[in-house]
Amino acid sequence: MIVKTEGLVLKQVNFSENSLILKIFTREYGLLSFLIKGAKSGKNKSYGVLRPMSFLNLVFYLKENKNLCSLKEYQLVFAPDSKNFGMYKTAIAFFMTEVVQYSLTEENEKDISKYDFIRNSFDVLAQSNDISSGFYLSFFAQYAYFLGIDINTDVFQNEEIRNFIDLLKSNENYSLKLNLSLLDRKNIFKEILGYYQYHLPHFKAIHSIEILEKVFA
Secondary structure, X not given: OEEEEEEEEEXXXXXXXXXXXXXXXXXXXXXXXXXXXXXXXXXXXXXXXXXXXXXXXXXXXXXOOOOEEEEEEEEEEEOOOHHHHOHHHHHHHHHHHHHHHHHOOOOOOOOHHHHHHHHHHHHHHHHOOOOOOHHHHHHHHHHHHHOOOOOOHHHOOOHHHHHHHXXXXXXXXXXXXXXXXXXXXXXXXXXXXXXXXXXOOOOOOOOXXXXXXXXXX
Protein backbone atom coordinates (compact mmCIF):
# COMPACT_ATOMS: atom_id res chain seq x y z
CA MET A 1 0.00 0.00 0.00
CA ILE A 2 1.05 3.62 -0.52
CA VAL A 3 1.63 5.59 2.71
CA LYS A 4 2.68 9.12 3.62
CA THR A 5 4.82 10.25 6.54
CA GLU A 6 7.73 12.45 7.54
CA GLY A 7 11.23 11.16 8.17
CA LEU A 8 14.78 12.09 9.14
CA VAL A 9 17.57 10.88 6.84
CA LEU A 10 20.20 9.19 9.02
CA LYS A 11 22.55 7.53 6.57
CA GLN A 12 23.29 7.44 2.86
CA VAL A 13 24.94 4.37 1.26
CA ASN A 14 26.07 4.03 -2.35
CA PHE A 15 24.25 1.13 -4.01
CA SER A 16 25.31 1.45 -7.62
CA GLU A 17 26.76 4.06 -9.93
CA ASN A 18 23.56 6.12 -9.83
CA SER A 19 21.54 4.70 -6.93
CA LEU A 20 21.51 5.09 -3.15
CA ILE A 21 20.16 3.30 -0.11
CA LEU A 22 18.87 5.66 2.55
CA LYS A 23 18.28 4.83 6.21
CA ILE A 24 15.36 7.02 7.31
CA PHE A 25 13.71 7.23 10.71
CA THR A 26 10.05 7.77 9.88
CA ARG A 27 7.45 9.17 12.25
CA GLU A 28 4.77 6.50 11.81
CA TYR A 29 6.78 3.46 10.68
CA GLY A 30 10.10 3.57 12.54
CA LEU A 31 13.46 2.98 10.88
CA LEU A 32 13.23 1.96 7.22
CA SER A 33 15.61 1.47 4.30
CA PHE A 34 14.83 2.98 0.91
CA LEU A 35 16.34 2.25 -2.49
CA ILE A 36 16.53 5.46 -4.54
CA LYS A 37 17.22 4.54 -8.14
CA GLY A 38 18.91 7.20 -10.25
CA ALA A 39 19.49 9.40 -7.19
CA LYS A 40 22.98 10.38 -8.34
CA SER A 41 22.06 10.89 -11.95
CA GLY A 42 22.81 14.30 -13.38
CA LYS A 43 19.12 14.59 -14.25
CA ASN A 44 18.11 14.37 -10.57
CA LYS A 45 18.26 17.97 -9.38
CA SER A 46 16.94 17.08 -5.90
CA TYR A 47 19.83 14.77 -5.00
CA GLY A 48 21.14 17.25 -2.41
CA VAL A 49 18.07 16.91 -0.16
CA LEU A 50 18.77 13.18 0.38
CA ARG A 51 21.73 13.77 2.66
CA PRO A 52 21.79 12.97 6.39
CA MET A 53 20.15 15.57 8.70
CA SER A 54 17.40 16.28 6.16
CA PHE A 55 13.75 16.01 7.17
CA LEU A 56 11.60 14.87 4.25
CA ASN A 57 7.93 14.39 3.45
CA LEU A 58 7.75 10.87 2.05
CA VAL A 59 5.32 8.94 -0.12
CA PHE A 60 6.28 5.29 -0.52
CA TYR A 61 5.14 1.73 -1.05
CA LEU A 62 5.04 -0.10 2.29
CA LYS A 63 5.19 -3.89 2.10
CA GLU A 64 5.52 -6.26 5.03
CA ASN A 65 8.64 -8.43 5.26
CA LYS A 66 10.45 -6.44 2.58
CA ASN A 67 13.94 -5.13 3.33
CA LEU A 68 13.89 -2.17 0.96
CA CYS A 69 10.99 0.22 0.49
CA SER A 70 10.34 1.92 -2.82
CA LEU A 71 10.14 5.70 -2.53
CA LYS A 72 7.52 7.25 -4.81
CA GLU A 73 7.85 10.93 -3.86
CA TYR A 74 9.93 13.03 -1.48
CA GLN A 75 10.02 16.70 -0.61
CA LEU A 76 12.38 18.61 1.66
CA VAL A 77 10.84 19.89 4.89
CA PHE A 78 13.94 21.12 6.69
CA ALA A 79 17.70 20.64 6.46
CA PRO A 80 20.54 22.21 8.43
CA ASP A 81 23.38 23.53 6.30
CA SER A 82 26.57 25.40 7.11
CA LYS A 83 25.60 28.44 5.03
CA ASN A 84 22.22 29.19 6.65
CA PHE A 85 22.53 27.21 9.88
CA GLY A 86 25.97 28.27 11.04
CA MET A 87 28.97 26.34 12.26
CA TYR A 88 27.77 25.77 15.84
CA LYS A 89 24.26 24.64 14.98
CA THR A 90 25.44 22.42 12.13
CA ALA A 91 27.92 20.66 14.42
CA ILE A 92 25.16 20.02 16.97
CA ALA A 93 22.74 18.81 14.28
CA PHE A 94 25.36 16.36 13.03
CA PHE A 95 25.86 15.07 16.59
CA MET A 96 22.10 14.64 17.13
CA THR A 97 21.73 12.74 13.85
CA GLU A 98 24.60 10.43 14.76
CA VAL A 99 23.12 9.71 18.19
CA VAL A 100 19.75 8.83 16.63
CA GLN A 101 21.38 6.67 13.96
CA TYR A 102 23.31 4.57 16.47
CA SER A 103 20.37 4.23 18.84
CA LEU A 104 18.00 2.54 16.37
CA THR A 105 17.74 -0.83 14.70
CA GLU A 106 15.28 -1.84 12.00
CA GLU A 107 13.69 -4.18 14.53
CA ASN A 108 12.54 -1.11 16.51
CA GLU A 109 8.82 -0.60 16.51
CA LYS A 110 7.44 2.77 15.57
CA ASP A 111 7.55 5.39 18.30
CA ILE A 112 5.88 8.67 17.44
CA SER A 113 6.82 10.31 20.75
CA LYS A 114 10.49 9.57 20.07
CA TYR A 115 10.28 11.05 16.60
CA ASP A 116 8.44 14.14 17.85
CA PHE A 117 11.08 14.72 20.53
CA ILE A 118 13.83 14.59 17.90
CA ARG A 119 11.91 16.86 15.54
CA ASN A 120 11.21 19.37 18.31
CA SER A 121 14.88 19.38 19.29
CA PHE A 122 15.89 20.27 15.72
CA ASP A 123 13.21 22.97 15.61
CA VAL A 124 14.46 24.51 18.86
CA LEU A 125 18.01 24.40 17.54
CA ALA A 126 16.96 26.13 14.31
CA GLN A 127 15.05 28.88 16.12
CA SER A 128 17.60 29.59 18.87
CA ASN A 129 19.67 32.73 18.51
CA ASP A 130 22.07 31.92 21.33
CA ILE A 131 23.37 28.34 21.44
CA SER A 132 25.38 27.22 24.46
CA SER A 133 27.69 24.23 24.70
CA GLY A 134 25.11 22.52 26.94
CA PHE A 135 22.61 22.05 24.08
CA TYR A 136 23.99 18.80 22.68
CA LEU A 137 24.51 17.33 26.15
CA SER A 138 20.93 18.20 27.11
CA PHE A 139 19.70 16.37 24.01
CA PHE A 140 21.92 13.37 24.79
CA ALA A 141 20.70 13.20 28.40
CA GLN A 142 16.99 13.63 27.56
CA TYR A 143 16.87 11.34 24.51
CA ALA A 144 17.64 8.33 26.71
CA TYR A 145 14.13 8.54 28.18
CA PHE A 146 12.58 7.98 24.73
CA LEU A 147 14.79 4.94 24.24
CA GLY A 148 13.42 3.39 27.43
CA ILE A 149 16.71 3.83 29.31
CA ASP A 150 16.03 7.02 31.26
CA ILE A 151 19.29 7.99 32.96
CA ASN A 152 19.37 7.12 36.66
CA THR A 153 22.00 9.51 37.99
CA ASP A 154 22.35 7.48 41.20
CA VAL A 155 24.69 5.16 39.29
CA PHE A 156 27.30 7.91 38.91
CA GLN A 157 29.83 8.15 41.75
CA ASN A 158 30.83 11.75 41.14
CA GLU A 159 28.32 14.08 42.82
CA GLU A 160 29.14 16.99 40.51
CA ILE A 161 28.49 14.80 37.45
CA ARG A 162 25.18 13.67 38.95
CA ASN A 163 24.10 17.26 39.53
CA PHE A 164 25.10 18.33 36.02
CA ILE A 165 23.20 15.46 34.36
CA ASP A 166 20.10 16.10 36.48
CA LEU A 167 20.22 19.70 35.29
CA LEU A 168 20.63 18.62 31.67
CA LYS A 169 17.66 16.27 31.95
CA SER A 170 15.45 19.07 33.27
CA ASN A 171 16.57 21.60 30.65
CA GLU A 172 13.15 21.94 28.99
CA ASN A 173 13.34 23.12 25.38
CA TYR A 174 17.05 23.75 26.08
CA SER A 175 16.20 27.14 27.52
CA LEU A 176 18.95 27.07 30.15
CA LYS A 177 22.27 28.36 28.79
CA LEU A 178 24.72 25.92 30.32
CA ASN A 179 28.20 27.23 29.57
CA LEU A 180 30.18 24.28 30.88
CA SER A 181 33.96 24.04 30.78
CA LEU A 182 35.56 21.75 28.21
CA LEU A 183 36.65 19.36 30.97
CA ASP A 184 33.14 19.25 32.43
CA ARG A 185 31.66 18.55 29.00
CA LYS A 186 34.15 15.77 28.32
CA ASN A 187 33.42 14.10 31.65
CA ILE A 188 29.65 14.39 31.30
CA PHE A 189 29.71 13.09 27.73
CA LYS A 190 31.88 10.12 28.75
CA GLU A 191 29.46 9.15 31.55
CA ILE A 192 26.33 9.46 29.40
CA LEU A 193 27.96 7.55 26.52
CA GLY A 194 28.92 4.76 28.92
CA TYR A 195 25.33 4.63 30.18
CA TYR A 196 24.01 4.33 26.61
CA GLN A 197 26.50 1.60 25.69
CA TYR A 198 25.72 -0.40 28.83
CA HIS A 199 21.99 -0.41 28.08
CA LEU A 200 22.27 -0.47 24.26
CA PRO A 201 25.12 -2.85 23.33
CA HIS A 202 24.82 -1.90 19.64
CA PHE A 203 25.43 1.81 20.37
CA LYS A 204 28.67 2.95 18.71
CA ALA A 205 31.23 5.59 19.59
CA ILE A 206 30.16 9.12 18.60
CA HIS A 207 32.74 10.57 16.22
CA SER A 208 31.15 14.02 15.95
CA ILE A 209 32.00 14.76 19.59
CA GLU A 210 35.53 15.65 18.49
CA ILE A 211 34.14 18.35 16.20
CA LEU A 212 31.90 19.72 18.97
CA GLU A 213 34.77 19.91 21.43
CA LYS A 214 36.78 21.95 18.94
CA VAL A 215 33.86 24.19 17.95
CA PHE A 216 32.97 25.00 21.57
CA ALA A 217 36.55 25.03 22.88
